Amino acid sequence: xxxxxxxxxxxxxxxxxxxxxxxxxxxxxxxxxxxxxxxxxxxxxxxxxxxxxxxxxxxxxxxxxxxxxxxxxxxxxxxxxxxxxxxxxxxxxxxxxxxxxxxxxxxxxxxxxxxxxxxxxxxxxxxxxxxxxxxxxxxxxxxxxxxxxxxxxxxxxxxxxxxxxxxxxxxxxxxxxxxxxxxxxxxxxxxxxxxxxxxxxxxxxxxxxxxxxxxxxxxxxxxxxxxxxxxxxxxxxxxxxxxxxxxxxxxxxxxxxxxxxxxxxxxxxxxxxxxxxxxxxxxxxxxxxxxxxxxxxxxxxxxxxxxxxxxxxxxxxxxx
Amino acid sequence: xxxxxxxxxxxxxxxxxxxxxxxxxxxxxxxxxxxxxxxxxxxxxxxxxxxxxxxxxxxxxxxxxxxxxxxxxxxxxxxxxxxxxxxxxxxxxxxxxxxxxxxxxxxxxxx
Numbered sequence: 001x002x003x004x005x006x007x008x009x010x011x012x013x014x015x016x017x018x019x020x021x022x023x024x025x026x027x028x029x030x031x032x033x034x035x036x037x038x039x040x041x042x043x044x045x046x047x048x049x050x051x052x053x054x055x056x057x058x059x060x061x062x063x064x065x066x067x068x069x070x071x072x073x074x075x076x077x078x079x080x081x082x083x084x085x086x087x088x089x090x091x092x093x094x095x096x097x098x099x100x101x102x103x104x105x106x107x108x109x110x111x112x113x114x115x116x117x118x119x120x121x122x123x124x125x126x127x128x129x130x131x132x133x134x135x136x137x138x139x140x141x142x143x144x145x146x147x148x149x150x151x152x153x154x155x156x157x158x159x160x161x162x163x164x165x166x167x168x169x170x171x172x173x174x175x176x177x178x179x180x181x182x183x184x185x186x187x188x189x190x191x192x193x194x195x196x197x198x199x200x201x202x203x204x205x206x207x208x209x210x211x212x213x214x215x216x217x218x219x220x221x222x223x224x225x226x227x228x229x230x231x232x233x234x235x236x237x238x239x240x241x242x243x244x245x246x247x248x249x250x251x252x253x254x255x256x257x258x259x260x261x262x263x264x265x266x267x268x269x270x271x272x273x274x275x276x277x278x279x280x281x282x283x284x285x286x287x288x289x290x291x292x293x294x295x296x297x298x299x300x301x302x303x304x305x306x307x308x309x310x311x312x313x314x315x316x317x318x319x320x
Numbered sequence: 321x322x323x324x325x326x327x328x329x330x331x332x333x334x335x336x337x338x339x340x341x342x343x344x345x346x347x348x349x350x351x352x353x354x355x356x357x358x359x360x361x362x363x364x365x366x367x368x369x370x371x372x373x374x375x376x377x378x379x380x381x382x383x384x385x386x387x388x389x390x391x392x393x394x395x396x397x398x399x400x401x402x403x404x405x406x407x408x409x410x411x412x413x414x415x416x417x418x419x420x421x422x423x424x425x426x427x428x429x430x431x
Contacts, residue, residue: 216383219345243379244416247386259379259415267342293414300407301341301378 001204001320002069003234003274007062007083008312010211010240010255010277011113014061020283027055053313054284060314062086063113064210064277066236070200071179074102078196078208078236083314084117091123101128104177106169107135108210109193110143118144119153129162134169134177136184136194141166169194185228187212189254197228204320205231207270210238210277213254214264216247222264229268233320236312237261239275239294258294265307266298272308274318287311323351325358331366332359332397337373340381348381352388360395367392372403382415389421400424 007013016024028051037043047056063081070076075091077084095101103123108114123129133140148157169175171194175182183197187209195209207229214222229235240246240255258275265273275294278287291311298307310318321344322337334355340348352369359367369385377385385399392399401423404412412418 216386219380219383242416243382244420247383248420257379257415259382263342263379297411297414300410301376303341 001198001200001206001233003206003236003318003320004067004069005065005083005274005276005312005314005316006067006087007065007079007081007117008059008276008278008314008316009061009063009081009113009280010238011063011280013063013082013113013116014280016058016061016284024055031055052288053311054288058284058313059278059287059311061280062314063116064108065117066208066276066312068180068198068206070198070204070206071177073100074104074178075099076104076106076177076180076198078106079108079114079210080105080116080118080121081114082117082120085120085122088117088121088123095123101126102130102178103132105131105133106182106196106208107133107137107140108187108195108208109189109191110135110137110140111190111211112147114211115144115147119148119155124160124162124164127161127163131162131164132167132177133164134167134175134182136169136171136186137192138168140168183228185209185224188215188218189213193254195225195228197232204233206320207232207235207237209235211254212238212256213246213252214256214260215251225264226267229264229270232265232268232270234272234274234318235261235265235268235270236274236276237264238277239290240277240279242290258290259297262294262298262301262307262309266301266303269305270307271305272310272318274310274312274316276312278312321348323348325351325355327358327362327364330364331368332362332364333368333370335370335373339375340377340384342378342380345378345380345384349384349387352384353391356388356391356395356397356399359392359397365396365398366400367397368400368402370402371408372405374405374408376407376411379415382411382417385417385421398422 062083064079065083068076239258243257
């Protein structure tokens with residue numbers, strides 16, 4: 001199973017400004033300290049080995065969209081944030097090489113940062129494409145149609161030519177979707193959200209749990225999440241806020257923190273945790289700092305196997 | 321995890337020993353609630369949580385502190401974290417709980 005991140009931000013898409021790019025280049029030039037590079041490959045080696053990720057790259061700014069390469073050859077995509085646009089274009093390239101044009105979507109919920117990419121999803125205009133939209137919400141179709149009403153968008157939903165089907169998934173049941181076993185869990189978020197557990201034919205398991213708040217006055221309910229995350233190879237988890245923010249000024253905003261994610265994964269004996277749904281006001285340095293602190297917290301509180309803590313960014317691929 | 325509550329001068333003091341994690345957070349929470357009640361009933365303004373013998377606290381323990389703080393705020397009892405060790409000091413910083421709580425490192429137990 002391969003997990004590919006197309007969008008890792010929460011709330012709304014962001015992009016670095018000219019000033020931010022200029023600052024990165026300046027810092028890189030200072031770090032190079034007059035060094036000469038014989039080739040682009042040489043320069044890339046310098047970037048990879050001697051610059052931090054925040055200095056030499058970026059976590060990106062597209063909103064939630066995560067692809068799983070698994071199952072019998074169809075596409076599996078979690079959420080339709082703005083990252084869906086780039087995925088859609090890339091899928092056209094793969095379809096041209098013979099990939100099946102079946103798209104299985106799994107919606108965590110219907111807030112705009114998780115559905116805003118669908119009006120720009122080019123395969124939806126292909127009459128030979130099949131699109132199955134799986135959701136725990138019975139009003140998923142209503143939400144997608146509404147965002148393409150004339151007041152909001154010039155292209156109505158009914159102009160989409162693909163064969164589009166809505167499939168409701170229920171917590172507590174295992175659904176077989178093109179060679180992948182899929183389970184879902186209800187999470188605490190405004191209008192509800194759903195986490196997903198994907199298991200392929202070889203037993204590899206990925207969890208997608210975003211926009212899920214774990215409140216201090218309801219910690220007993222976390223046993224269900226520990227069971228849902230059990231033995232997962234990768235848990236993609238909402239880590240938008242510091243723990244302090246999540247219990248104070250941002251309480252009831254529907255999001256979680258890096259520390260809670262680590263603790264749940266430790267209890268579940270998960271192997272890897274991907275920090276996800278990054279706060280849009282965070283610069284790359286802020287996200288990198290959060291990543292480093294989370295690694296340290298995991299180290300301080302580990303009581304058993306090491307949990308590999310990675311930080312999702314647009315373009316990251318993780319092979320399980 | 322063990323804890324002991326005592327009243328000392330103008331404060332209630334709760335000493336915590338061991339780890340507050342997924343197996344001990346409920347007992348710790350109950351102890352804090354009890355300590356807040358004792359401070360309220362004794363008209364004492366402060367509850368001091370002595371962390372000097374605490375190995376570490378997971379997010380469950382930290383969130384239990386939040387619940388206790390809310391109970392304390394309602395009861396007019398201010399909660400102070402005292403003498404965290406190096407591990408706890410790091411956890412308080414990483415969690416940003418050092419922005420939510422007053423923390424003393426130099427014997428805030430003395431009144």
